[in-house]
Amino acid sequence: MDRYMKAPLDREEVKTLRAGDYVYITGTIYTARDAAHLRMSQALDKGEKLPIELEGNVIYYMGPTPAREGRPIGSAGPTTASRMDKYTPRLLDLGLTAMIGKGKRKPEVTEAIVRNGAVFFAAVGGAGALLSKCIKKAEVIAYEDLGTEAIRKLEVENLPVIVVIDSQGNNLYEEVLK
Amino acid sequence: MIRSVNTELLTENIKEMCIQANHYLAPDMEKAMREAYDKESKPLAKQILGQLLENLDIAGEDMIPICQDTGMAVVFLKIGQDVHFEGGSVEEAVNEGVRRGYEEGYLRKSVVGDPLLRVNTKDNTPAVIHYEIVPGDQVEITLAPKGFGSENMSKICMLKPADGAEGVKEAILNTVREAGPNACPPVVVGVGIGGTFEKAAILAKKALTREIGTHSPLPHIKEMEEELLAKINEIGLGPAGLGGDTTALAVNINTYATHIAGLPVAVNMCCHVNRHIVRTI
Numbered sequence: 001m002d003r004y005m006k007a008p009l010d011r012e013e014v015k016t017l018r019a020g021d022y023v024y025i026t027g028t029i030y031t032a033r034d035a036a037h038l039r040m041s042q043a044l045d046k047g048e049k050l051p052i053e054l055e056g057n058v059i060y061y062m063g064p065t066p067a068r069e070g071r072p073i074g075s076a077g078p079t080t081a082s083r084m085d086k087y088t089p090r091l092l093d094l095g096l097t098a099m100i101g102k103g104k105r106k107p108e109v110t111e112a113i114v115r116n117g118a119v120f121f122a123a124v125g126g127a128g129a130l131l132s133k134c135i136k137k138a139e140v141i142a143y144e145d146l147g148t149e150a151i152r153k154l155e156v157e158n159l160p161v162i163v164v165i166d167s168q169g170n171n172l173y174e175e176v177l178k
Numbered sequence: 179m180i181r182s183v184n185t186e187l188l189t190e191n192i193k194e195m196c197i198q199a200n201h202y203l204a205p206d207m208e209k210a211m212r213e214a215y216d217k218e219s220k221p222l223a224k225q226i227l228g229q230l231l232e233n234l235d236i237a238g239e240d241m242i243p244i245c246q247d248t249g250m251a252v253v254f255l256k257i258g259q260d261v262h263f264e265g266g267s268v269e270e271a272v273n274e275g276v277r278r279g280y281e282e283g284y285l286r287k288s289v290v291g292d293p294l295l296r297v298n299t300k301d302n303t304p305a306v307i308h309y310e311i312v313p314g315d316q317v318e319i320t321l322a323p324k325g326f327g328s329e330n331m332s333k334i335c336m337l338k339p340a341d342g343a344e345g346v347k348e349a350i351l352n353t354v355r356e357a358g359p360n361a362c363p364p365v366v367v368g369v370g371i372g373g374t375f376e377k378a379a380i381l382a383k384k385a386l387t388r389e390i391g392t393h394s395p396l397p398h399i400k401e402m403e404e405e406l407l408a409k410i411n412e413i414g415l416g417p418a419g420l421g422g423d424t425t426a427l428a429v430n431i432n433t434y435a436t437h438i439a440g441l442p443v444a445v446n447m448c449c450h451v452n453r454h455i456v457r458t459i
Contacts, residue, residue, distance in 0.1 A: 020222075035296075065243045065286040074284055075237075075246040080327045080360050102327070102418065103360035124226055124418050125327060125362035126451045129242040130233040147298055148286050160229075162222075162420060173359050176421030177414055 007156070008056035009097050015117045017163045019170035023121065024158040029058040029100070033079055035149040036142070037087040044090065051142030051151055055095035062100075063148035064138070065128070073138040073154075075128030078102040081120070085109050092116045100161050104173060114169045121161035122172075134159040180262045181315035183459065185271035188263075188317070191457050192275025195321040196251060197283035199453040200243045203234055206390040207366075207427070207452050214364060214424040223422025227364075230417070230450060241284075245451045248285040249323030251276045251305040252383065258314035273303040288326075308380060322387050322454045328365065328447040331357035334379060337441040343398075346371060346443050347406060353445040354410050354426065359419020362449035366390065367410070367429045370444040372436035382446035385430035387454040394431055403429045417450075427452075 001020075005013065007027035017023065030052050032040065040050055061081055065074030081101030088099070089112035097118050102125040113120060123131060137155035144150050164172045203211075211234070215227040237244040253272055265271070280287055280302040289303065290296040312318075335349040350369055357365070370381025393400040406429040416422025427450065436442060 063246060063286065063288075065246050065248060066284045068241065068284050071242075074286070075243040075248075077246050079247070080330065082360065102362065104358055122359070122418060122420070124229055125359075126245045126449050127229050127233040128246040129237040129240065129244060130229055132242050133236065147300070148288070162418075164420075172421075173419050176416065176419070 004158075007058050009058060011056065011097055011117055014097055014119050015167045017119050017166050019163050019166045019172040019175060021163040023161050023163060025058065025161060026157050026159070027155070029060050029154050029156055029159075031060045031062045031064075031152040031154060033061050033063050033149050034083055035146045036151050037084050039143055041087045041090070053095075054091060054097075056097050057095075058098040058100060059091070059096060060100040060154065064132075064152075065148075067138070073132055073135045076132040076135055077128030078123040078125055081105055088112065092118050105165060110165055110169055110171065113165050114167060117167045119163060119167060120165040122164045123159070123161050131159065179315065180260055181258070182262050182264050183317060185263050185265040185268060187459055188268065188271040188319070189275040189278065191319060191459055192253065192272055192321060193279040193282065195319065195455050195457060196276060196279025196285065196323065199321055199323055199455045200248045200283060200285055201237050201241055203244060203451065204454055207450070208234060210390045210427040211364075211450060214427060218422055218424050220416060220422040222420055223416045223424060226417040226420065226422075227424065243285060245325060245449075246286055247288060247325035247327060248280070249325045249453065250289055251302065252322045252324050253305050253307045254310070254320040254322070254384065254387070255307060256310045256312050256318040258316045259311050260315035261317055269307060272305055272307055276303050276305045277301040316458050318456065318458045320387050320454060320456045322383075325449060325451060328357070328361040328449045331361040331447045332382070332445055334375065334442065334444045336375065337443055339439065339441050341441055343402065346441070347402065349443050350406055350429070350445050351409060353447065355413060357447050358415060361447040362451070363415050363419055364417055364424045364427045364450050366427050366448045366450075366452045367406070368446035368448060369429065369431040370446075371431060371433045371442070373434040373442060374437070375442060377434055378442035378444035379446070381432040381434055382444035385432045386446055386448045386452055388430045390428045394433070396433065399431050399433060403431050
């Protein structure tokens with residue numbers, strides 16, 4: 001089923017999503033990948049505040065290519081989500097509502113998604129030029145020294161994603177192999 | 179007759195090749211993608227393949243890299259034994275080409291200088307360079323920027339002779355199954371059978387640069403390539419791992435002599451953005 005959603009997301013609406021739904025996201029989302037997750041985790045260990053609010057928000061696992069002049073961003077497709085599995089349950093318990101990436105997640109992540117009524121979306125891997133067109137604004141808001149791995153705030157318009165793991169624990173990757 | 183080649187020529191070609199490979203998919207790959215789109219029977223899979231074709235069009239027209247993971251630069255240099263390089267170090271010339279290509283082409287710098295300290299080198303160097311000395315006075319450069327979504331799902335299995343062809347096929351199928359959606363299907367599977375531990379891996383990497391749709395000249399290996407492609411596409415993983423008929427576009431196998439006690443098998447997974455480009459100077 002095709003759905004159109006505004007980000008930050010409404011958690012009650014997120015709970016109605018089902019694995020296999022095709023969702024177009026419009027609004028504000030954030031990027032973070034390996035190095036930014038490590039920094040956020042270290043910040044939490046030290047009792048520091050995170051550079052982004054988590055509640056209702058979407059983290060896109062993505063590190064773009066540099067933007068050409070006059071463009072907000074370069075190629076901008078998803079990276080493999082499982083590398084963030086170590087850090088994800090904690091972020092979900094603190095309010096993170098959705099993630100966009102690609103590939104399998106550990107059972108602990110699925111459990112945290114169900115526990116919190118969250119969702120894991122896949123964007124199509126290797127479609128970075130197409131996805132770049134849905135990003136209207138991009139701004140580095142933290143960890144600038146990490147270059148492509150810095151946390152960016154993105155304004156997106158109809159970013160196409162597919163629900164892989166829903167809040168009931170259904171998993172599209174597993175369903176298609178049955 | 180000795181032919182002199184200035185290393186600056188190497189640098190300029192590699193620079194251009196980095197930019198070209200990351201914006202225009204090789205014609206054999208694009209053809210394979212279009213054929214897969216025409217044949218795909220599952221609606222969501224067809225939609226995703228359609229998006230990937232549209233992505234290729236946008237990449238070329240707007241000069242946005244096909245994928246944001248513009249890879250670590252893998253370079254195969256086949257150097258004619260009658261070539262004399264002048265102008266500086268060959269290794270430095272290759273790295274300078276990568277440096278200029280990734281900077282001028284707005285490509286992502288994805289290389290860290292030390293695997294444990296993990297500080298980005300900020301210019302995508304060093305490249306991974308494989309040298310081969312061949313007869314003649316020319317230099318053949320193959321550039322294959324490699325993304326790590328699929329690289330991370332690659333494997334080497336040191337099988338034993340008793341495992342035979344069946345063991346080899348099982349090892350390849352298991353690697354593809356385990357890779358699942360992580361390797362960004364539809365994939366190209368590069369396989370190296372034989373040699374030693376490192377030889378098998380290099381054979382597999384090279385197999386990814388072979389033109390899609392061509393087969394090994396060895397009849398039993400050609401048969402294995404065809405059988406494995408059919409079996410992989412029966413798994414049902416599909417584009418992006420979201421179900422469908424198109425899980426792999428090709429299985430390319432290279433072989434080499436090996437030891438009486440061994441049967442090494444390396445499986446190098448590659449996503450549908452299988453970049454490879456060849457120039458001869």
